[in-house]
Amino acid sequence: MSSLLELRNVSKVYTKGLINAQPTVALRQMSLTLNEDEPTILTVAGESGSGKTTLAMLLLGFIDPTVGEILYKGKNIKSLTGEDRLAYRREVQAVFQDPFAVFNPFYKVDHLLTVPIRQFKLSKSKAETQDRIHEALTAVGLRPEDVLGRFPHQLSGGQRQRINVARALLLRPRLLIADEPVSMVDASLRANILETLRKLQRDYGVSIIYITHDLTTAFHIARSIVVLYRGGVMEAGDVDRVIKTPQHPYTQLLVDSIPWPNLDQQWGEHPIIAREAGGSDPGACPFMSRCPKAMDICKVRPPLYQLDRHQAAACYLHDKQAEVGDERLSDLLPV
Amino acid sequence: MNTKIIVQRLAFFALVVWAASTIVFFVPRLSPRNAIRERFGELARTGGFSPGDIEKLIASMQQQFGLDKPIWEQYWQYLGNILRMDFGYSLSRYPMTVTEVIMQSVPWTIGLLLVTTVLSFVIGTLLGAVAAWPKAPAWLRSIATPFILLTGVPPIIMGILLLFFVGFRMKLLPLGGAYSVGLVPNWSWAFFADLMVHQILPALSLILGSVGTWVLSMRGMGITIQGEDYVNFAEHKGLSPGRIFRDYYVRNALLPQVTGLALAIGTVVTSAVVVEQLFGLPGIGTALNLAIRANDFPVIYGIVLFITIAIALLMLLLEFIYPVLDPRIRTN
Amino acid sequence: MTLASIQTPMAQEIKQPTAPVLVLRYLRRNKGLAFGLAILLALTLFTVIGLITIDPKKAYPLSAAFKQPPSLKYPFGTDFFGRDLLAAMVLGTWQTAFIGLLAGGIGTLVGIILGFTSAYFGGWVDSAIRTICQILTPVPVLLIQVVVAGSLDKRDVTIVTMAMIVAMLAWMGPTLVIRSQVLTMKERQFVAVAKLSGVSDMGIIMKEILPNLLPFIAAAFVAQVFMAVFASLYLAVLGLGPLREPLLGNIIWSAQSQGAFFNGWWWWPLEPAFAMILILGALALVNMGLDELANPRVRRTE
C-alpha cells in the first residue's frame, strides 16, 4: 500500500497585510494520506473560511505549507523535478469552485481540453485528440457540437462545469480535488455532475477529495468526511456516521442546519450562537466561543477522541475515549 | 496605520529623494557642456557683456562653484548640501542662489498649477462620471467626447491658439505677463483681480487638454462601478438618481482618480514649462526652461529636485489621505 | 394522436452572425471607438496615398514657392521656408506616427517584459522593478530627454534616435500597469488550471495571460504614443530634435517661431496642429472605446 499523496503535519498560517498583522491559521497540523490503490471519495466540509480551499491549494502545490511537508509518492513536492514533476502535475488534478473563472476568456472552451492533451502528450494525432475530447464530453452528457468552438460566456454554468469535469476525465488523474464543483449549479445539474464524478471514481479508480460546505451532497457522494473549523479538524470518519450521528457540537450544528428538501425534516432546535468577530484564543478549542456546551477545559485545544473505528471528534465531551494523534487521521477514514 | 507603516513610507520617500537627486546630479554632467562658458557666450551673443579674457574668467568661476573638483567629491558635497536644502548658486544668475530662484518663481507656478489641476480634475472627473452614467441626459454625456479629442492638443498649441484668437483678435484677455505692466504687487483686491485676469488664458491652455485625461480615467472607472451591486441596490432602494450618482457612484469611482492626481502633477509641470514661457509668466516652468537653455545645472537640479520632492510629498500625503477617503484601507 | 401529421418542428438553428457583422454592430454601439477608428483610417489613407503620389523632396525647404496660401497648385499652401505643405503634411504625419509608434512600441514592450517579470516572479525582482519605477515616476521625464538629446551629435539626431530618447523613459507607466494587471490575472483560476495542465511559466505568460491584457496593453500603448508625440513637440520647442524633418511638431514650432499667425500665414501652423489633434484625439477615442471593450461588465452580449 503505497501512498500517492501525503500531508505530514501540515500547517498553513497567513500573515495578512502589513497593518494589524494578525496571523490567520488557515490549516492546523493536518496529516492525511491518500493511497494509490484505494480509490475513495473523501469530503472535506466546513463553513466558509475553515481552510478547505487552503487544503486544496496545498495538495496541488500552489501554496507552500508554513510547517510540515507534502509528499508525492514519498518525495516532497517542492523538490520534484523532471519526470516526477510532470507525473505529479498529471496525476493530481482539480475541478475548481467557480465554473467561469477556470476558462481563459480569451480562448474558446476547447482550449481547456486541448492544452493538457498537448502538454502531457496524451495523443499522437489531431484525430486522436478529437476522439478523446469527444469521448470525455459525451461521458459528462454533453454533445461536443453543442459546446466546442464556443467561448466560455456563451455556455451555461452547467455546461461549463461539466466541461471541467470532462477535463478531469480526459486526464484520468489518480487524485482529483474537486473544490465546491457544484456550488453554483441548480439542483438537477448538481445531480448530473456528482453522478459523473462518482462514476469517475468507480470506473477509473480515481480518488476524489470533494470539498464543500454542502453536507447533503457530501453525504451522497462521499465515503468519508473530515469536518474543519477554523483550520482544525473537528470531526472525521465515515460519512454516514458523522452525518447521521454527529458527535462534535459543531458538526451537530452543521448537520442541524442542512436544509433538507424534506418537509418532515425541519431545521433543528440547536440555537445558533453568532460567530464573534476577530480571532479567539489560538490555544483554545476554536469552536469554544460558539459552543453551547463549552466548558472551562475547552480553553485548551482538545485532541481527537476515537469514538468508533471510523469516527473521531475533537471535543472534551468525549474525553472518556481514546485519543488519536493528528497523524493517524487517515486511519479513521474508510475507503 | 501604525508606526511601522509610517516609517516605511518615510523611508521610501527618502529613497525617492535620494534617487532623484542622484539622477539629477549626474545626468546634466553627462553632457559635455560647460554652463559657465555658455553663460558668457549668451551674454556675448546678446551684447550684454564684452569679454575680457573669458577663459580665465571661466576658470575662476569654475573654482568658485567647486566644479574643478573630482566629480565624486562634488557629489558628496552636493548630497550634504541637499540635506541642508542648500542648492548653491545659480550659474546663470549669479550671485542669486538656487533657492532664491526657486522661491521667486514658485508662487506663480503654484497658483497656476493649483487652479488648473484642481479645475481640470473636478471638471474632468465630473464629466467622466457623467459620461459613464447611463441615466445622464445624452447631451451631457456627449460633452465628454470633445474633451477627449482635445487631449490631443498639446497645451502649448492650445496656448498659441488662445493667445492669437482670444487675446489678440478678440482682445478679450491680456496677451501675457503675470499682471498688468507697471503694477506693483500688493495685497489689494484690484491687484488680485488683475492677476486673475492674466491667469485665465494660461490656465485654459492647461485645462482644456487635461480635462480629457480625467474624463477618460473617470469614465473607465465609472463604467466598472456602474455595474456594481451596490449601485443597483441603491436604485432598488428608490434613491433619486442624483443621490445615487453622488454618494454611490462618484464617491467610489473617485478613489483611484485621486491616486492619479499626484502623478498628474509631473505631467502638468512639464506642460507648465512651455505654457509659462508662452505667456511670459515668471514661474518655475520659465525658470526651468531658462536654466535648461543655459545649462545652469544647479538651478536645473534645484528645480527638478523641488518638483520631485513636491510630487513625492504629494504621493506620501495621499498615502495618508487615502484611508480617510476609503474606510476599507483605514481598518484593513 | 390525430395530430400525427404535424411534424416535430426542429428547433431552428440560431444563426451566428458573421464576424464583420458583429464588429460593425459593436462599433455602432461603441460610437467613440467607431469615430476614433474612422479618423485613424482616414489619416492612414491620407498618408499612404500621399506617400505614394508625392515627391518627398517637396517636404523640405526651398523646394516650392514661398508663403503661398492654399491654392489649386498648392492645396495646403507653402511655408516661409518654401516647403509644399501638402508634401510636408504627408511626410510629417507619417514621421510623427512613426515616432509615436516606435517610442510607444518600445516603451510598451519594455513595460510588458518588466511588468510580467515583476509580477510573475515576485520576490526581490518585483521589489526592485517596482521600486525603480516608483522612484523614476516623479522625476520629470522631459528634463532627462532634453539633456540626452542635447548631448547627442546633431547628425545622430534622427527620427529613430528621437523615438529612442522618448522611449527611454516611457516604460515605467506600462510596467506598473501591466504588473498590477498580471498580479490580479495570475490569481485567476485559469492560470492555476494551466499549471495543472502542465503549461510552463513562460507558456502561461505568453499564452494564458498576455492575450487577456491586450486592452490594457493597447491603452498603455496609446498613452505612450501620446507622450512620444508631445515629447517630440517639446523637444522641437527647445530647439532639439531633427529640426529639418517635417515632423508635425517641427512644422508647428517653426511656424510659431516665424510668427505665422501674426503674419497671417494661418494655414502653416493650423494644418499640422489639426493633424496632430486628429491623430491623438482619435487615439484617445479609441482608448476610450477599448476601455469599454475591456470591461466585461459593460461588454454587451454578442
Next chain:
Amino acid sequence: QEGPAPSEIVPESPLPEVPRNESLILAWGVSASSSIGTTNPWTLPGYTHQEGNNLMWEPLMYFGIYENDYIPWLADSVEYTNDDFTALEIKLNPNATWSDGTQVTSADVVYTFEGQQTYETLPYHTQFSNLVDTISAPDDLTVEVTFTQPSPRFKFEVLTAKFDTGIVIVPESWMSEQEDPTQAPGRDEIPHSGPYDIVAWNANQKIFDLRDDWWAVEAGRMDEPAVERVVVVNILNQPIDTVAQRLVNNEFDSSVDMRAQIIGNILDQNPDIQSWTGTESPYGYLDWWPNSLWMNLKIEPFDDARVRKAISLAVNRDLINEVLYEGAEIATIYPFPLYPNLEEFANSPEVKALEEEYNPGEYNPERSAELMEEAGFTRGGDGLWEKDGQTLDATIQAFENIHGDLAPVLAEMLRQAGFDSNVNFGTDAYQNMVDGKAGLYLFGHGASLYDPFEALNLFHSKYAAEAGVPAINNHFARYSNEEYDALLDQIEPLDSSDPEFISGAAEALGVYWRDVIDVPVIQWLHRIPYNHHYWTNWPSAENVGMGTNGAFWAHTGMLVITGLEPSGN
C-alpha cells in the same frame, strides 16, 4: 559661499501714480535670465547694462556712430597727449555728481580703472593689465593714464560707451566699503550718476523713476527728461509674435528687435508704430554684428580652402535677401558693419579692386561642385559629397531665437549643393563653437565699429587655438597665416586715418576673401519698433539725434530715452 544675496526690490511705500503717458514701457528680457537686484556693474556674471541698468550708469564719453563723433559725458574731454598713443588725459565735468549728492571725482575714475586691473572677472581686465602702465589723478577732475605700448584704439574701445562695450564709472566711496566689490549686488542702495533710480524689480518687471537732481541737466548735456517712469517688462522668452501683438495693442512703447516680416506686419497693424526707416523696408539700423558662416579651419575638410570656397559659392545671397528680407539688401560680403567710417573703407579703391579679384559674393553651384571634386570629394548615392566613404558633415551650429529664419535656409542651400547640412539650434551650439569640435557656425563679428582692425584681428594667429581647445573670445576661425599676422601687426599701432593703415587693412581683407576664412552672409539689422502713441522723438534714419544707435538697451540707450518727447496722447 557667503555673500549678500541679491533679491527683489520691493518699494517700501506704494509708488506714486504715474500716468501712462508719462511712463515708458519697454519689452525686454535677456534671453537667459537676469540676476534680480544686481545693479553693481562689477558683479559679474550677473550684472548687465541692458534691462535699464544703462539708465543708472554713465561712461566718460559716448560715441555717436551715425555722427561719427564722440559725445563727452562724465568727462569733458579724453585726449591722447602724445603722438604715439601712449599717454592719455581725462578731464571730468565739474558738475557731475552721484545720486547721493557727492561729486564724481578723479578718485572714482582711478578706482574704476584700478579695479579693472585688480579683478579678473571685470571685462577690461586684459586690456588694462596688458596695456596700461600708470594711472594717476593730479587733481579732482583730472586723470592721467600711460600705456606700455601704442594704444590708439584704447580710447574708443575701452573708455567710450557705444553699443554694448565701454566702461562705466563706479562710485569709489561705496564700492570700497564693500567686502568684495565684485559680489555686492548694489540693489537700490548703490550711488549712481545716471538719471533714473531703480524703485522696483522682480521677475516680471523693473521700474525706474526719474531723479529730479540729475547733474546732466544743469551741466547742459541734456534737457530735463520727459519720461517720468521707465518700466522694463521682462518678456521672459515670450514668443516674438505675441510681443508684436502686445505692441500693436499699445501695451509697449518699444521692444526687442524683430524679424523683417514681423515688424512689417506690426507697422501695418498699428500706424503709430514706426521703425528706424519709418514704414519702409529694411526697417532697421545696422548693428555691429554682421553674421558669417564661420568655419573651423583646424578640422577636415574645412582646412581646405577649396572646400571653403565651394561652400561660399553655394550661398545664394540674392535668394536670402528675397526670401528672408523681402528684397532688402541685407546680404553682405564684409566681416564688419558698414558704418560711415567703415563704409568709406569698403568703398576705397584698394578694397574695390580686391573685391573684383576674389568676387566673395559669387553664387555658382557648378564652380562649387568643381572645387569639391578638385578637393577629392565625390557625390554619394544620396547626392551628398563624400570622401573615403565619409559624408561631409556640414551641420551648422546656430541660435534659434536669432537665426531661426536664416539658418534653415542656409542649410538647405548647402544641401542643394551637395553638403550634408543641418542646423543645430540646441543649447549646446555655442559650446560647440568654442570647443571647435564642429565645423560650421553662424555667428557675428562683434568687433569693428569704427575701423576694420578689430574685425580683421579676429583671425590673427595668436588666437588660433587647436581643434578641441576652447577658442578664446569668439575667435572661432582658428586661422593661422604668418603673412596675415604680419599685415595686422603692422597696422595695429596706426590710427585709422593713416593711409598706411588703409592699404594694410585692405590687403588683410584681401587675404580674408582669398582664403575664405569665413563666409560673410548678412549684415545684422536691429529692427526696433518705436511706438509714437505716447512718445515721439524716437531715433530714426532721419532723426539721428546725437547719432547713437537706436537701441534703448545699449549703453547709449539712456540718451534715446532721455531724449523722448510726449506725443500729447
Next chain:
Amino acid sequence: MVTLATSRSQANAVPQSTVAALEPSPVLSVENLEVTYYTDLGRARALDQVSFTLRAGQKLGMVGESGSGKSTLALAMMRMIKPPGRIEGGRVVIGGTDLIGLDEQGMRHARLNKIAYIPQGAMNSLNPVMRIGSQMVDAVKAHLPDEPRSAVQERCYHALRSVDLDPGVFRMYAHELSGGMKQRVCIAIGILLRPSVIIADEPTSALDVVTQRQVMETIDRVQDEINAAVILIGHDMGLMAQFVDAVAVMYAGRLVEISSVREMFTDPKHPYAQALISSLPNLDNKGVFKGIPGLAPSLLRLPSGCAFHPRCPNAMETCTAVSPDLLTLANNRRVACHLYDAETVS
C-alpha cells in the same frame, strides 16, 4: 382568481379554512408580465405571460433552472430591467397601483416603500465607502423626507434589531461585517419602510449552511412582524422546503406550476417539477442521483409548443405544437401542461 390556501407561518395559527373563508384580497398580483432581451443573436423572451398573486404574509418560492427567468421576474417587478432588456407588457399591481404604469418618480417611490428587493450578492450590495447608517438613512429620507432625524434613526435601529443586529452596526462600514451580517443589513434596509412585498433573490446562495439558516430565520421573523408577502428566489429545493408556503416553478421564461409546498414535494404535477423533485438528495436515498436529462433550451430558440417537450418523458404530439396555458387544477394548484388539460377547474 386563484389564491393559495396554505400558510405555514406559526404566528398566525389561524385554521386554514378560516383563511380561505376570509379571502383577503391579494397584496400583489402579477398579470401577463413579459420581458424580452434584445441581443445580437436575436430576441430572448425571458418572461412570457407570467401571472400569479400573493396575499399578505404569504411566502412564495420561485424555483427553476438557471436562466429560466427568475431574476428577470424579480427585476421586472422592481422595474429594474436594464437594456438590452425591455418590459413588453403586463401589470404588477400592489395595493391597487400598477407599477408598470407609474412614471419614473412614482416608481422610485414605490421601491422599498411598496416593494423591496433583497439582492443576491449581498456581499457587494453595500456601498463600501459609506457607513451602514448613512445607507439606511438615505433610503428613509428618499421616501420620507419630512421625518425628523430622531425618528429616522429610531426606525433604522428598530430595523437592525429586527434582524438581530446590534445598533452599533449603524456606525460601521460594510467591510467590517461578515457575509451573514451584510445580508442581514440588506434585509434590514428592505424592511425599513415596511413594504407589502419583499423579493429575496437567492439571498443565501453565497453563505454557508449555518449562516444561511440564520439569515432565513431572520427573514421569516421579520416578515411575520410586518406581515409582508415574500418571494424567495432560489434553486435550492431544500431551502424551499424549509421556508416557503408555496412554490412556483419556472421553465424557459414561463411559470409551469404553482402549488403549495407540500403538494409540490409530495405530488408535483408538471413533468419538469416531477423531475426536479425526484432529483433531490435525501437522507434515505443515499447514492441516488437523478438529474433531468437533456439541456435547458436557449431562450433564443425555444422549441415550439411546450418548451419542455424535448426533455419530457410524457411528451405528446400536442406538446410539440401547442404551448400549454397555466391552468387551475383542484386545490387551487396551477399547472401549464397538456397532461392536465382534462382536470382543469374553472
